[in-house]
Amino acid sequence: MKISVLGSGSEGNSTYLDVCGIPFLIDAGFSAKTLIGRMHNLGLNPSMLKAILVTHEHNDHIRGVGILSRKLNLPIYITPESYRVSASCLGKIAPENLRFIEGEFDIEGVRFIPFNVSHDAVRTIGFRVEGSNGKRMAISTDIGCYTEEILTHFTNVDIMVLEANYNFDMLQSCGYPYYLKQRIHSEQGHLSNEDSGRLICSCYHPNLKKVFLAHVSKNSNTYDLALATVRTELESKGIKLEVEVAYQDTVTELFAI
Ligand SMILES: [Zn+2]
Ligand SMILES: [Zn+2]
Secondary structure, three states: OEEEEEEOOOOOOEEEEEEOOEEEEEOOOOOHHHHHHHHHHOOOOHHHOOEEEOOOOOHHHHOOHHHHHHHHOOOEEEOHHHHHHHHHHHOOOOHHHEEEOOOOEEEOOEEEEEEEEOOOOOOEEEEEEEOOOOOEEEEEOOOOOOOHHHHHHHOOOOEEEEEOOEOHHHHHHOOOOHHHHHHHHOOOOOOEHHHHHHHHHHHOOOOOOEEEEEOOOOOOOOHHHHHHHHHHHHHHOOOOOEEEEOOOOOOOOOEEO
């Protein structure tokens, strides 16, 4: 299993994942040109991709989905609810490349287990991904609050991609209008650094090798603060774990297990 977060934040999100030699994108919230350039920077060949999986219809997750699908003849996996409200933004998708997510599904032997998360889109899902080699990962980058369902899917994985969106004090004092602060803090908004750290501790097991912190806000958080807060939470429980922040404008390392 190989993974790199190609970029993450309110201006775009996309994660490259290769499971047993089968590569995918989870979300494509940048222009096709940007995503192809970032994959080239990692030495990856975009024409090898097998599919794009979509978590929800917000623009920072789907901006490049339609163009990449047309350019690379890529299937899109999306919930019917998300497709209904994003069809015009995605543009024309070849019928054979439009695959609706109704439940768990396989692509070339890779198991994808979608799970619902609370966020202010029509429907938002995260994914647990299982390879035939026994490696597992879970990803969710827009979570208003975490539930038993989310904890279940993040348990017993080798890699996590999880958001650490805001610091509560910075959110309160930043220049956002009141309604936006309420939205971010609400159960349909985003996860704070502290909550992210607690979720990781709740799901920790010795096989967990790596956590990427995603969707870090530029206005109500800093990359250093997200990392420090999560590390403090982990250390308070005696957990030693590799944690890396995903940036908006650059790729993370291509981590392999
Ligand atoms: Zn969103
Ligand atoms: Zn988002």
